[in-house]
Amino acid sequence: MISLAGRDILHSWGKFVLTGIGLGLLIGVTLTMAGVYRGMVDDARALLNNSGADLWVVQQDTQGPYAESSSLRDDAVRSVLGIAGVERAANVTYLTMQVRRTNVAGPTSAGGSDEDVRAMVVGFEPGQPGEPGYLVAGRHITRSHYEAVADVRTGFALGDRIRIRRHDYTVVGLTRRMVSSGGDPMVFIPLKDAQEAQFLKDNDAIVNERARTAANPSLNRPGVPGLLEAIQASQANNRNVNAILVQVQPGIDAERVAEPVRRWKHLEAYTRNQMEEILVAKLIATSAKQIGMFLVILAIVSAAIVAFIIYTMTLGKIREIAVLKLIGTRNRTIAGMILQQALGLGLIGFIVGKVAATFWAPIFPKYVLLESGDAVRGLVAVVVICALASTLAIRVALKVDPAAAIGG
Amino acid sequence: MKLSSIGMRRLVLGLLGLGLIAAMVFVVMRSGPLAPTRVTVVQAAEGRLTPALFGIGTVEARRSYLIGPTVAGRVRTVAVDVGDRVKAGQLLAEMDPVDLDERMAALDASVTRAGSAIAAADAQRRDALARKELAAVNARRYVELGAQNFISAGAVEARLQEQSSADAVVSAADANLAAARQDQQRLAAERAGLRQQRANVRLLAPADGVVTSRDSEPGSTVVAGQAVVRVIDPASLWVKVRLDQGRSAGLAASLPAQVVLRSNPGQSIAGKVARVEAVSDSVTEERVAQVSLDQPPPGLSVGELAEVTLTLPPTTLAVLLPNAAIKRVQAQTGVWTIDNGSLRFAPVRQGQASLDGQVQILEGVKVGTTVVVHSEKDLAAKTRITVVDSLAGRQP
Numbered sequence: 001m002i003s004l005a006g007r008d009i010l011h012s013w014g015k016f017v018l019t020g021i022g023l024g025l026l027i028g029v030t031l032t033m034a035g036v037y038r039g040m041v042d043d044a045r046a047l048l049n050n051s052g053a054d055l056w057v058v059q060q061d062t063q064g065p066y067a068e069s070s071s072l073r074d075d076a077v078r079s080v081l082g083i084a085g086v087e088r089a090a091n092v093t094y095l096t097m098q099v100r101r102t103n104v105a106g107p108t109s110a111g112g113s114d115e116d117v118r119a120m121v122v123g124f125e126p127g128q129p130g131e132p133g134y135l136v137a138g139r140h141i142t143r144s145h146y147e148a149v150a151d152v153r154t155g156f157a158l159g160d161r162i163r164i165r166r167h168d169y170t171v172v173g174l175t176r177r178m179v180s181s182g183g184d185p186m187v188f189i190p191l192k193d194a195q196e197a198q199f200l201k202d203n204d205a206i207v208n209e210r211a212r213t214a215a216n217p218s219l220n221r222p223g224v225p226g227l228l229e230a231i232q233a234s235q236a237n238n239r240n241v242n243a244i245l246v247q248v249q250p251g252i253d254a255e256r257v258a259e260p261v262r263r264w265k266h267l268e269a270y271t272r273n274q275m276e277e278i279l280v281a282k283l284i285a286t287s288a289k290q291i292g293m294f295l296v297i298l299a300i301v302s303a304a305i306v307a308f309i310i311y312t313m314t315l316g317k318i319r320e321i322a323v324l325k326l327i328g329t330r331n332r333t334i335a336g337m338i339l340q341q342a343l344g345l346g347l348i349g350f351i352v353g354k355v356a357a358t359f360w361a362p363i364f365p366k367y368v369l370l371e372s373g374d375a376v377r378g379l380v381a382v383v384v385i386c387a388l389a390s391t392l393a394i395r396v397a398l399k400v401d402p403a404a405a406i407g408g
Numbered sequence: 409m410k411l412s413s414i415g416m417r418r419l420v421l422g423l424l425g426l427g428l429i430a431a432m433v434f435v436v437m438r439s440g441p442l443a444p445t446r447v448t449v450v451q452a453a454e455g456r457l458t459p460a461l462f463g464i465g466t467v468e469a470r471r472s473y474l475i476g477p478t479v480a481g482r483v484r485t486v487a488v489d490v491g492d493r494v495k496a497g498q499l500l501a502e503m504d505p506v507d508l509d510e511r512m513a514a515l516d517a518s519v520t521r522a523g524s525a526i527a528a529a530d531a532q533r534r535d536a537l538a539r540k541e542l543a544a545v546n547a548r549r550y551v552e553l554g555a556q557n558f559i560s561a562g563a564v565e566a567r568l569q570e571q572s573s574a575d576a577v578v579s580a581a582d583a584n585l586a587a588a589r590q591d592q593q594r595l596a597a598e599r600a601g602l603r604q605q606r607a608n609v610r611l612l613a614p615a616d617g618v619v620t621s622r623d624s625e626p627g628s629t630v631v632a633g634q635a636v637v638r639v640i641d642p643a644s645l646w647v648k649v650r651l652d653q654g655r656s657a658g659l660a661a662s663l664p665a666q667v668v669l670r671s672n673p674g675q676s677i678a679g680k681v682a683r684v685e686a687v688s689d690s691v692t693e694e695r696v697a698q699v700s701l702d703q704p705p706p707g708l709s710v711g712e713l714a715e716v717t718l719t720l721p722p723t724t725l726a727v728l729l730p731n732a733a734i735k736r737v738q739a740q741t742g743v744w745t746i747d748n749g750s751l752r753f754a755p756v757r758q759g760q761a762s763l764d765g766q767v768q769i770l771e772g773v774k775v776g777t778t779v780v781v782h783s784e785k786d787l788a789a790k791t792r793i794t795v796v797d798s799l800a801g802r803q804p
Contacts, residue, residue, distance in 0.1 A: 010417050017424060049786075052736075075691070087739055127654075134783045135732040136799035139765030142731065143462040144652040146715070152800045172765070173732065174800055176784060192692075225634040239691070250739055351432045358435040 008317070008337060009344070019313065020345050023306060024352020030295070030302045031357040031378055035368040037291045042369045044181045044279040048272065051092070052129045053245035054254045056270045057261055063270075065094050065243035066181050067283045072267060074195070074241045083260055085252040090128030091241040093194045095121045096180060099187055100163045101156060117154045119187045120180035121164060123194020129245040132188055138173035144190055149173035151185035164189065165197045181283050183366040191241070199238035209235060299381070306349070306382070307389035310342045314393030321397045322405035335394045339387065346386035350379050444792040446799055448782040449746060452773050455728045457762040461656060461718040465649030465699065467669075467710055469640035472620070475611050476635045477503045483624050483636055484609075490622050494613040494639060501624075501636045503609035508602060515599040522592035529588040533581035536574065543567075543574035617641045620710065645704050646682060649716040650694040657760075658720045659684055665699045670713040678702045681718060723760055727769040733781045734758065734767060743773060744780040744787050751780070751789055 009016050047066065056065070057072075057080055064070020080089045098116040124130035126141050132149055138158045141147045148169040150156040160171045169189055178186040189197070201209070210232055214220050220228045246269075248257050258269035270278065280288075314321075324334055354375055361368040437443060482504040488494055547567045554564035617639040624636045647667055651659060661684055666676040682700040689696060699716055701708075733743045734756070742755035754777075759768030773779060780787065782799050 010414055010421065013417050013421050017421075133735070133786050136782050136784060138732065140731045140734075142761060142763045142765055144655060145462070145464050176800070222629070223631055225631060247739070348428065351428050355428075355431045355435050 008320075008341065016341075016345070017348075019309060020348035021352055023309060023345060023349030025356060026302050026305060027349050027353030027378065027382060028356035028360075029353075030298050031353055031370065031374065032361060032364075032368060033291070033295045033298050034374045034378070035357065035361055035370045036364070036366070037288060037295055038369040038371050038374065039364075039367040040183070040284055040288050040291060041280055043179050043183045043367055044284055045276065046177050046179055046367075047181050048275055048279065050133065050178050050186075051245050052131070052133060052247065054248045054272055055246035055258055055261075056275055057089075057244035057246055057265075058242070058268050058270070060266055060268050062268060063278050063282070064268075065092070066275075067278050070242050070268075071240045072242075072244070074191075074239050076265070076267065077241075077244050079265060080244055080246060080261065083257055083265075085248050085257045086246055087249045088129055088247045090125045090130055090245050091123075091191055091243075092125075092130040092245050093121075093123035093191065093198050093242045094180070095123075095194065095198045096182070096184055097121055097164070097197075099154070102161045102163045102168060117156070118184050119150070119154055120182075120184045121194060121197060122186050122188045123191040123198070123241070124188055125191050129247050132173075132175040132178055132186075134175065135173045136176045138171070140173055141188070141190060142172075145193055146170065147172050147190070149175055149188040151178045151187070152176050153179070153185035154187060156187075162187070164193075165200060166203070167193065167197075169193070177367070179367065181279055195238065195241065199240060206236065303381070303385045306346065306385050307392065310345065310386060310389040311393050311396075313341070313345075314338055314390075314397055318397070318400055319405060322400050322402050325400060325402040326405045331398050334397055338394050338397055339390045342386040342390035342393070343383060346382045350382045353378075444794045445784050445787065446796045447780045447784070447787070447793045448797065448799060449778050449795050450730060450733065450781050452727050452729055452769070452775055452777045452779055454725055454775050455766075456722045456725055457728060457760065457766045457768060458722050459658065459720040459760040460763045461651055461659060461663075461720065462763060463649045463651035463656075463694075463697075463716050463718075465647040465714050465716050467645055467708055467712045467714060468648045468698075469642075469710055470644035470646055470698075471615070471617075471641040473614055473617065473639045474635040475500055475614070475637050475639060476630060476633055477611065478608060478632055480629070480631045481506070481609065482629050483626050485626055486622060486624070486636065488619045488622070488637060490619050492619045494617060494619060496613055496615050498613045499610055500613055500619070500639070501611040503611070505606055505609050508606045508609070512599065512602050512606065515595055515602060519592060519595045519599060522588060522595050526585065526588040526592060529581065529585040533578065533585050536577040536581040540571075540574035540578045543571040547571040611636060613639060615639075615641060640710065642704075642708075645708055645710065646701065647679070647699040647714050647716060649697050649699050649714070650689070650692070651697065651718075653688060653693045653695055656695045659695060659697060659718065661697075663718045663720065666717045666719070667699060667701060668715045668717075669705070669708075670715075671709075672705075676717075677705060717763070720760075723768055726759060727773055727775055728766045729769050729773065729779055730781050731761060731765045731767045733779050735787070743769075744783075745773065746778040746780065746793075746795075751787060751791060751793065753789065 057076070058064040058070035059072050062068045062070045074091050077089050077091050080086060097119070099119045099121065100116040122130065126144075131140070135149065136152060138149070141149060146167055146169050148162060148164075148171050150162070150171050150173075152174050156162060156171045156174070158171055158174065161168045162171060163169070164187070175186075175188075178188075180186065213232055213235065214228060219231050244267075246254075246257065248254050254271040258271055261267055261269040321334060354370075357370055361370055484502045484504040486501040488498075488500050494500060547570065550559065550564045550567035553559045554561060618641075619637055620640050621638045622636075623638065624630050624634070630636060649665075659681070661681050663681045665679045665681060667679050668676045679699045679701040681697050683698040685696040685698070687696075688694060699718075729743060734741060735744060735753075736742075737753055740753075740755045741758065742753050745752050745754050754772050756772030757770045759770045761767045780793075783793075784799060787793070
């Protein structure tokens with residue numbers, strides 16, 4: 001028995017292929033939109049994974065360091081290290097800012113162009129939690145100052161000089177998928193430099209502040225030499241960090257460590273699950289819902305368009321179906337032909353869409369995560385929609401009057 | 409003709425389908441859970457590394473002098489300005505002596521007057537001596553006359569009493585003279601003290617050096633100990649370098665150092681560790697050492713930031729690995745090795761590290777083992793991998 005569907009496709013293959021590709025691109029867009037949504041959530045999770053922490057210790061009554069600003073003294077880590085069950089703990093600072101690439105040869109050379117990249121500058125202690133877990137190029141930081149490891153998304157290359165506040169840093173390593181919850185790539189620098197970058201004012205502000213202090217008669221007392229200098233020195237340094245990343249000993253519940261921190265250290269502590277809740281349910285909730293809403297509408301629209309395409313394709317073949325009926329083809333065969341064509345179209349569309357989405361996903365500025373589960377769900381949805389749409393078309397086809405083949 | 413046309417169409421459609429399937433297979437293999445993780449590897453090799461310590465410091469003067477008065481007062485003149493080179497003993501500034509000169513004149517007059525008092529006392533003494541001699545002669549004569557009973561015993565006793573009085577007057581005159589001399593000595597000493605005070609308001613350079621700041625201007629009042637000018641010895645400039653405690657193993661005096669000044673980042677200056685301070689900063693968790701420069705460049709400014717690299721002696725022969733290979737899995741530090749194409753986590757014990765990212769492996773990895781350096785994502789024992797030359801970025 002010859003395949004009616006195959007024959008029909010062969011007959012108008014150009015139209016079929018083009019329709020398939022068009023359908024595919026539409027499905028591709030839907031899959032990409034799902035990928036954008038998944039990417040947002042994954043960015044938030046990547047932030048948590050990369051920190052390598054089981055517990056985040058932050059300022060009391062804040063939901064820092066990602067969702068709110070948090071600030072605590074950098075010696076608090078010592079008392080956290082003393083709590084039973086703590087394996088490692090380290091200070092960390094986060095600061096989202098523009099990082100400028102400076103030309104190695106100096107600004108006077110012809111090729112020198114300053115460009116800045118929005119990045120999250122992470123101050124970490126080498127060898128401690130918060131360090132990037134893996135590199136794709138270069139090495140980890142070995143000097144305690146003025147070296148940086150950057151995410152490849154920043155566009156920096158090994159050996160580049162980048163400027164953060166007043167110091168130049170050399171990029172010695174590159175890493176991947178190290179992003180903030182907003183999707184900004186991370187730049188890792190030593191903690192002491194990061195503290196300075198975060199809390200140090202610009203030179204003009206420092207000079208103005210000195211003048212302001214010197215103008216205050218109660219701080220600049222003529223009979224007390226050295227008082228002004230002491231006050232100004234104490235104004236210039238800041239020993240705060242944003243959070244303490246804690247790794248608990250294997251087999252110990254993080255909550256058991258968090259409880260004494262909250263109770264006795266007067267700091268807030270979040271476990272991994274709580275932090276994920278803060279990030280996913282609070283920080284990116286609105287934008288994720290926005291994308292999710294768009295995804296739902298796009299999926300509905302796509303389903304409608306797929307259904308209409310198959311329906312109109314069948315309507316275009318009304319005359320041929322009437323001829324088939326005239327020569328006594330059974331209804332089952334005709335219905336089978338339409339269903340096979342619809343499913344074939346759906347399959348082609350899905351494959352084209354999946355391939356297209358995979359190829360254009362890396363071009364997106366933010367991370368697009370194409371999950372296999374989403375692809376499978378998409379495939380099922382496409383097949384179901386095609387099957388449903390074909391029933392609509394089959395109904396029309398079966399109601400065709402065979403006389404239509406001869407008459408008008 | 410029609411058959412071949414249908415055949416052509418079948419062929420084209422088949423090719424299209426094949427292409428689509430091939431693209432799908434490619435996509436599935438390239439991304440998603442089936443895709444292998446790309447890694448770069450290195451063969452563990454033996455070698456020596458030259459560990460180095462890195463720290464930042466500021467240029468400071470080993471000898472700096474704050475020159476100010478020892479008592480509160482008003483500045484009268486400041487003779488030098490910032491940047492002036494001064495010699496030891498040179499006048500830098502002078503405080504207002506207020507009434508010291510007048511008090512000196514008064515004391516001078518007092519001393520002169522004391523001299524006059526000495527002269528008067530001396531004259532009185534001579535007068536007393538003359539009276540004493542006369543009284544002695546008279547007494548002797550009366551005693552002789554009294555012995556021959558020419559005069560009454562009462563007259564003799566009166567003369568003897570006169571002689572005793574004259575002796576006493578001489579003693580008093582002697583004491584007066586001594587007192588006048590002591591008075592003069594006291595006044596002279598007071599005058600010398602006042603002269604010292606007068607000299608003390610002149611602020612002199614204690615050593616050869618350069619004036620770094622002029623803190624008070626003529627007319628301003630300063631308290632005791634407050635600086636009027638500051639002088640440093642430019643030959644004594646060194647770099648006070650701070651090194652992370654966690655990376656300061658091996659820090660010792662006389663280690664060779666390379667100093668890069670912020671003002672001239674392209675040039676490194678040789679030096680060596682002059683002193684390692686016994687007390688390290690417990691707040692910043694840094695150790696402090698002083699690095700002296702072999703040849704301080706001209707125009708070196710105090711307070712300038714410098715990057716200092718200290719070179720330690722080379723280590724013994726050991727397996728070396730890049731520090732990017734060191735991973736931490738389940739509270740264990742180790743590396744991922746490739747054994748017959750499958751990953752295995754080998755815990756290692758690390759030794760020293762060099763600044764270019766090489767780490768000494770004391771235990772855990774043998775020479776010739778293939779070790780994963782870079783990877784696209786965190787690895788696990790069951791991760792499928794493909795080995796590539798480089799993952800991203802140009803190699804340095």
